Amino acid sequence: MGRDPLIGLVGKPSSGKSTMLNSLTDATAKTGAFPFTTIDPNKATGYLQIDCACARFSKQELCRPNYGSCKAGKRYVPVMLLDVAGLVPGAHEGRGLGNKFLDDLRHADALIHVVDVSGSTDAEGKATAGYDSLHDVEWLRGEIMRWIEGNLKIKWGSIKRRHVSTKSTAVDTLQNQFSGYGSTATVVQRCLDRIKLTEPLENWNNATIERVVGSFVDVKFPTILALNKIDHPDSDRCIYRINHTYPFKDQIVLTSAISEVFIRKLVKQGFVHYEDGGSDVITREDDERELYNLKQMDERLSAKVENLRDSLFYRWPGTGVIKALQAAAKTLQLIPVFSVRNIHNFTNSNTDDAVFKDCVLVKRGTQVGDVVRRIMGDIPIAFVEGLGGIRVAKADVVSEGKNDILCFKIGH
Numbered sequence: 001m002g003r004d005p006l007i008g009l010v011g012k013p014s015s016g017k018s019t020m021l022n023s024l025t026d027a028t029a030k031t032g033a034f035p036f037t038t039i040d041p042n043k044a045t046g047y048l049q050i051d052c053a054c055a056r057f058s059k060q061e062l063c064r065p066n067y068g069s070c071k072a073g074k075r076y077v078p079v080m081l082l083d084v085a086g087l088v089p090g091a092h093e094g095r096g097l098g099n100k101f102l103d104d105l106r107h108a109d110a111l112i113h114v115v116d117v118s119g120s121t122d123a124e125g126k127a128t129a130g131y132d133s134l135h136d137v138e139w140l141r142g143e144i145m146r147w148i149e150g151n152l153k154i155k156w157g158s159i160k161r162r163h164v165s166t167k168s169t170a171v172d173t174l175q176n177q178f179s180g181y182g183s184t185a186t187v188v189q190r191c192l193d194r195i196k197l198t199e200p201l202e203n204w205n206n207a208t209i210e211r212v213v214g215s216f217v218d219v220k221f222p223t224i225l226a227l228n229k230i231d232h233p234d235s236d237r238c239i240y241r242i243n244h245t246y247p248f249k250d251q252i253v254l255t256s257a258i259s260e261v262f263i264r265k266l267v268k269q270g271f272v273h274y275e276d277g278g279s280d281v282i283t284r285e286d287d288e289r290e291l292y293n294l295k296q297m298d299e300r301l302s303a304k305v306e307n308l309r310d311s312l313f314y315r316w317p318g319t320g321v322i323k324a325l326q327a328a329a330k331t332l333q334l335i336p337v338f339s340v341r342n343i344h345n346f347t348n349s350n351t352d353d354a355v356f357k358d359c360v361l362v363k364r365g366t367q368v369g370d371v372v373r374r375i376m377g378d379i380p381i382a383f384v385e386g387l388g389g390i391r392v393a394k395a396d397v398v399s400e401g402k403n404d405i406l407c408f409k410i411g412h
Contacts, residue, residue, distance in 0.1 A: 008082045008108030009329045010297040012136055013125030015116040016228040016257045021083040022170045023260035023321045047076035048324050048329050053338045053356050053405055060152040064354040079361055085253055105180055107182040110328045113140055117239050118232035133238040151215045152177060154330060160202050170201040222331040224251050226324040231256040231311040253327050255320035259312050269293045277322040280313045333364040335400050337373050343407035360371040369394030382411030
């Protein structure tokens with residue numbers, strides 16, 4: 001991944017995608033309880049919470065990032081988010097501007113599928129009662145599959161003839177077709193290995209093409225299910241069904257985006273104290289030692305906070321919003337790499353004592369040389385230093401706690 005990762009927020013209309021975007025970013029996307037509130041894709045900068053390197057060396061008080069922020073060793077690293085307008089069944093055939101929406105998300109590296117588990121909206125985002133949200137999980141993947149599959153099958157005859165005449169490999173032929181979805185040859189190879197396909201491409205039938213496309217969608221668009229609106233009293237039934245149908249628990253996160261937005265508003269107004277990702281809020285009545293200098297709430301606002309506790313915090317471990325973004329980063333195997341000018345004190349200047357000012361997210365296993373090009377571009381680098389001033393080879397790889405703090409020495 002030679003660029004900043006792009007994580008797409010997808011789902012049907014009125015599932016809470018724009019509210020999720022608001023809760024993850026400083027953006028204010030237009031929101032509303034009706035289909036197609038979002039017509040054009042909204043890109044915004046979200047903030048992924050990670051463990052900052054400053055905590056490893058007890059330098060939290062000196063950590064002042066150039067981008068994002070760091071609070072007591074918890075760093076908020078910028079990541080690009082894309083809120084794609086709501087998909088509806090039949091999107092691959094153009095229903096509800098479906099082709100445009102699908103095209104918008106094609107360069108996403110991972111998806112957060114925001115699923116309304118309240119049962120209060122149907123497949124098209126219209127108000128209802130008792131809807132089974134399991135259907136939303138199933139049809140969205142199908143829409144993406146049928147979109148790619150349709151594009152492939154239309155020209156399959158000419159693809160096959162060219163494949164045979166040029167004596168290409170299956171990977172090269174498919175990459176020519178899938179490059180428009182932001183694919184790479186490595187992704188295509190993984191998708192074929194995943195289904196253990198050895199049959200020559202010229203012999204593939206429709207069933208084989210469908211298997212290949214299904215594998216490609218799973219590899220190219222790893223998806224986190226954000227089961228949203230868990231504060232709704234009828235959410236339990238849908239959560240149970242989805243959890244028992246999909247075994248990959250690390251790809252399912254329970255969320256209440258609207259609660260996160262409400263809490264952040266109260267924090268800004270000085271009424272509550274809230275640790276990001278926490279399991280409750282602290283009000284003035286709770287703050288017996290007066291640590292946070294909180295304002296007194298009136299009865300109406302106090303009732304809303306108690307209702308929030310009843311519907312969310314006493315039932316679930318929190319709003320889950322931060323965990324959804326962390327889960328997407330985990331499925332992409334993203335890790336932070338910190339670049340410094342002085343490898344011994346971790347600063348970027350002789351006159352500024354701030355540490356670990358710069359941080360980028362890269363895929364685990366990325367070579368140091370690729371990190372150099374990502375950060376420094378075409379500037380010639382004589383050598384790279386790691387912790388202790390030890391030189392690091394450009395062929396070495398980065399992982400958590402290994403080659404993730406680097407110093408680049410400019411020169412030929």
